Amino acid sequence: LAKTTQPISMDSYEGQEVNITCSHNNIATNDYITWYQQFPSQGPRFIIQGYKTKVTNEVASLFIPADRKSSTLSLPRVSLSDTAVYYCLVALSGGYNKLIFGAGTRLAVHP
């Protein structure tokens, strides 16, 4: 499984757009990029997943360039409740996956 690298921490203010970039230089052809969110004292929660270009859901957008060596999670207009740790992972398509969590990005949203 490809190793991912992302910033250790980020700070933002309510109402701003937050972009968290993840590097995955060794991503394989069959790997998907997946993001999970974890609040304190809770289990991680799936946010979004993509293979290439752009994916959007009700929570976030995921931008993946053509070479797929990086990806950017975009959180529009964050609120205090978006304060959490965000994990970028790569996962094989098909079947099931072992998720190998990296350090994650600790996002702090300030009033």
Place this chain on the structure above:
Amino acid sequence: DAMVIQNPRYQVTQFGKPVTLSCSQTLNHNVMYWYQQKSSQAPKLLFHYYDKDFNNEADTPDNFQSRRPNTSFCFLDIRSPGLGDAAMYLCATSRGQGGTTDTQYFGPGTRLTVL
């Protein structure tokens, strides 16, 4: 609502005293996972079951064992807890079938304290 349930949410044990953590799911998923998460660290996979097939991670200590008596339940047994085993233990499930990648659904975790 279908979900992953972990009991208890908080567990206190003594050094060396065996402890069992439990996980149940109403999602009817094939795969169940156990993770260990220490303070300010990322979750670390200990092992997982695909149906009844057990898959241990290479660096999981022998002190950690697991049982899955049926689809719905999975247990984590720590035979002789040490102070270093104090952590949050997370159970997750996934459907385990083909198509795009397999989303994991996590329970709320059990926080283990070792005295």
